[in-house]
Amino acid sequence: MRELAGKLLRLDRRVIFVLIALATLIPLLRPIGLPVRISPEVRQVYDYIESLPAGSVFLLSLDFDPASKPELYPMAVALLNHAFKRDLRVIGMTLLVTGTGMAEKVVSGVASEHGKQRGRDYAFLGYSPGGANVIISMGQELATAFPTDHYGERTADLPVLQGVNSLRQVNYVISLAAGTPGVESWYVYGKEKYGFELGGGVTAVIAPGLYPFLDTGQINGLIGGLRGAAEYETLIGMKGKAVAGMDAQSATHFIIIGLILICNLFYFLTRHTTIRSFGSPQDRPGSPREAGR
Amino acid sequence: MTPSVLIGAWVAAGLTLFMFSFLYKDNPFFRFGEHLYVGISMGYTIVRIYYDVMVKSLYTPVAQEGKWWFLIAALLGLLILTRFIPKISWLSRISFAVIVGFGSGVAIPRIISSNILQQVQGTLKPLLGNAGQPLLGMAQFNALLILVGVITVLVYFFFSIEHKGPIKVAARIGIYFLMINFGAGFGYTVMARMSLLIGRFDDLILFASRDFGYASLVLLGLIAFGLFLWERRSSALSDPDQDRRAAGSDPHADG
Numbered sequence: 001m002r003e004l005a006g007k008l009l010r011l012d013r014r015v016i017f018v019l020i021a022l023a024t025l026i027p028l029l030r031p032i033g034l035p036v037r038i039s040p041e042v043r044q045v046y047d048y049i050e051s052l053p054a055g056s057v058f059l060l061s062l063d064f065d066p067a068s069k070p071e072l073y074p075m076a077v078a079l080l081n082h083a084f085k086r087d088l089r090v091i092g093m094t095l096l097v098t099g100t101g102m103a104e105k106v107v108s109g110v111a112s113e114h115g116k117q118r119g120r121d122y123a124f125l126g127y128s129p130g131g132a133n134v135i136i137s138m139g140q141e142l143a144t145a146f147p148t149d150h151y152g153e154r155t156a157d158l159p160v161l162q163g164v165n166s167l168r169q170v171n172y173v174i175s176l177a178a179g180t181p182g183v184e185s186w187y188v189y190g191k192e193k194y195g196f197e198l199g200g201g202v203t204a205v206i207a208p209g210l211y212p213f214l215d216t217g218q219i220n221g222l223i224g225g226l227r228g229a230a231e232y233e234t235l236i237g238m239k240g241k242a243v244a245g246m247d248a249q250s251a252t253h254f255i256i257i258g259l260i261l262i263c264n265l266f267y268f269l270t271r272h273t274t275i276r277s278f279g280s281p282q283d284r285p286g287s288p289r290e291a292g293r
Numbered sequence: 294m295t296p297s298v299l300i301g302a303w304v305a306a307g308l309t310l311f312m313f314s315f316l317y318k319d320n321p322f323f324r325f326g327e328h329l330y331v332g333i334s335m336g337y338t339i340v341r342i343y344y345d346v347m348v349k350s351l352y353t354p355v356a357q358e359g360k361w362w363f364l365i366a367a368l369l370g371l372l373i374l375t376r377f378i379p380k381i382s383w384l385s386r387i388s389f390a391v392i393v394g395f396g397s398g399v400a401i402p403r404i405i406s407s408n409i410l411q412q413v414q415g416t417l418k419p420l421l422g423n424a425g426q427p428l429l430g431m432a433q434f435n436a437l438l439i440l441v442g443v444i445t446v447l448v449y450f451f452f453s454i455e456h457k458g459p460i461k462v463a464a465r466i467g468i469y470f471l472m473i474n475f476g477a478g479f480g481y482t483v484m485a486r487m488s489l490l491i492g493r494f495d496d497l498i499l500f501a502s503r504d505f506g507y508a509s510l511v512l513l514g515l516i517a518f519g520l521f522l523w524e525r526r527s528s529a530l531s532d533p534d535q536d537r538r539a540a541g542s543d544p545h546a547d548g
Contacts, residue, residue, distance in 0.1 A: 014317065017316045025494060025498075028494055069492060070488050070495075097338055098334060098341070100341055101337075128345065128350070129350060133399070188403045189399075192406065204482070204485035204488065207481055212415070216412060216414070216415025224481070225481065241492075241495060244495070245491040245495065248487075248494070249484065249488065253483070253487070
């Protein structure tokens with residue numbers, strides 16, 4: 001048993017890569033259709049958008065770049081579909097320069113699917129330098145932070161922005177973020193001072209750090225990772241890429257949980273003995289040298 | 294399908310497979326993809342900054358709207374570049390002083406308010422209960438759990454007194470809370486990484502279809518063949534050295 005444990009603990013890591021690849025690929029090719037349970041924090045975002053009357057101002061800040069696209073792009077698509085379906089006035093923007101092209105593509109793409117006209121039904125402001133300072137500037141005067149939109153039109157002349165002089169006139173802001181500047185920046189420099197309601201959509205890596213803001217009511221809802229995006233797609237009845245990825249997500253988690261359990265079991269079975277395949281006590285499973293392999 | 298979409302699909306599928314080839318081992322395909330990514334993202338950033346910052350936020354306001362005071366900010370920006378000229382590098386301190394002063398002035402009060410005061414308030418408020426809510430509900434239990442977690446973790450990081458007796462017990466409980474936090478963080482990180490993998494696989498499956506000329510499958514075959522040739526060449530190059538060492542004629546060998 002210990003011999004087997006030693007062999008498995010020194011298993012070529014590429015075997016694990018193949019296992020994960022298969023666990024991802026098979027459900028994507030042959031979906032199982034596992035149910036998606038809606039969490040309260042995602043429902044709160046949905047309910048708030050549902051509660052907004054037509055013509056309310058909804059600002060979506062796409063604070064991410066292509067590196068976080070698989071998680072946040074489906075969220076953006078779902079939220080924009082919901083907002084356009086509700087006939088909200090949509091303002092798109094980004095605080096990350098490398099995300100500008102992608103943000104423009106998703107905003108204009110979903111808008112055209114709903115037959116919305118740029119400038120009249122929605123605006124894409126693009127990128128403005130300064131990170132969190134842009135939020136402060138928008139809180140004072142929108143046209144100062146963005147004198148023109150992404151396409152060079154004067155923001156003051158856009159019909160969709162009539163009556164929107166600053167963040168004080170925005171009804172709901174959602175930041176889709178993969179780090180800083182992101183949801184926390186929008187709260188610290190925006191909501192606290194200018195009083196709009198704020199929700200967040202984030203990558204799974206930073207989601208745990210935002211739950212304290214959710215518990216205190218500093219943000220009114222949180223969409224976390226691909227799972228959150230899948231929940232939102234289910235809520236609006238538009239099953240897209242996130243729902244499609246959920247089976248694969250579950251399968252890979254199953255494999256990883258299994259590997260963690262097996263490794264821990266074998267670690268405890270072998271920790272008091274030197275396995276033949278390990279040269280010295282420093283090479284035992286769990287030792288720093290072994291961990292570095 | 295337009296040719297640009299087709300070319301884009303082949304490039305995207307190829308570069309994704311180049312990056313995945315690292316899972317086998319470090320190889321020229323991966324290094325090519327890596328360098329291309331760094332170069333392209335830097336080039337894209339420079340172009341966007343030129344239009345969004347230099348043109349939109351500096352040239353247009355100054356040249357067309359007469360907002361000459363924007364030049365002060367531009368000057369402060371230029372002063373940072375004096376770091377590259379040792380004789381006048383001290384000038385950059387003026388800009389850094391403005392950045393640090395402004396940044397601290399803006400950030401400190403807001404951070405204290407939102408990340409400390411409101412968090413403390415949010416931690417304690419549910420315990421005080423609201424009118425109409427049961428005194429011992431699930432919300433109160435959760436609030437109590439959070440409070441115990443906050444206090445015990447703070448005790449764990451309080452090093453001014455020796456951790457023994459009740460302090461040791463509290464610190465130990467704090468460690469358990471930290472471990473649960475790390476576990477949750479790790480779980481979410483795994484989920485995030487798997488999501489990225491799913492995103493790429495999703496595209497690869499799409500590009501493997503007939504519409505895209507079976508791009509993923511063709512490129513996978515080509516890359517696998519390329520890796521095979523590269524391995525053969527690498528082993529052929531390393532073989533003479535091994536032969537010399539085996540025969541004891543290696544000039545670097547001991548003796």
